[in-house]
Amino acid sequence: MSTSSTNKNVHRVDVSKPARAPSAVRPERAEDASSRTLQRGLHLLDAVLDSGRDGRRVVDLCRATGLERATVHRLLATLIECGYVAAQGRFRYVAGPRLSVHVQRAAPSDLAARLQPVLARVSAACGDAAFAIVRDGAASHCIARHVGTHPVQVLVIQVGTRQPLGVGAAGLALLAALPNEEVAAAIAANAPDLARYGGMTADRMKILVRSTRERGWSVIGNHATRNVLAVGMAVLNRDGAPAAAISVASISERMPRERQQLIARAMREALAALLPDGL
Known part of the structure; x- marks a missing residue:
């Protein structure tokens, strides 16, 4: 009796070539x-x-x-x-802010070159040092400066200096020109470090932003540098968005309200003449 009978209902599987798993x-x-x-x-x-x-x-x-x-x-x-x-x-x-940072980092030397004539014109009009900054996340980054002719020059920052956005006049002008959401995010990011700048606080920064927006230009003193007051103004790009900012700094005694207004006017006129279409 044979034990090798074949059941026709049994299907053989060739194990020498494994079937491809359905999940492959x-x-x-x-x-x-x-x-x-x-x-x-x-x-x-x-x-x-x-x-x-x-x-x-x-x-x-x-x-x-x-x-x-x-x-x-x-x-x-x-x-x-x-x-x-x-x-x-x-x-x-x-x-969003991340794109703005990448654009600013892409060609800082180009921005500095385009802003340098503006700084020279403003500095010649007032005799004091003028500065240009761009935004670097929640910080400001100085990319250019021009030394004036007055015997006392207040060189509050150097090219390459970074500090919290808003503690200096240029940074405050740029901060105030940003959308509300970005302003809040920058202030929150810098809050732990603000006290080191003349006792600045987040609430004080918010007040300064509101004042800057109402005035159209910034003014701040005794925060980035003691006994120094500075005036700042945002610089827009071709789309009307804030791309940089400029400022003039001097000792407080040289910066009464009338002179602050004159410097702001000189900034506005220089930007209109030299960068009529923006950066």
């Missing part, structure tokens, strides 16, 4: 999905950047990108969290 294609599919998400996010970021300083609403971004509202909201949340996009008011979105 999943990594590729996941990668494709991630690439599509990245592509959509970059497309959305381009749409935000194209809007300039005015920003765009979600409905406008949907039209520009062809994406669904839920997708736009989800991608915006990620871009905002990473600092590439910022909310402006309740309904509009603009380029």
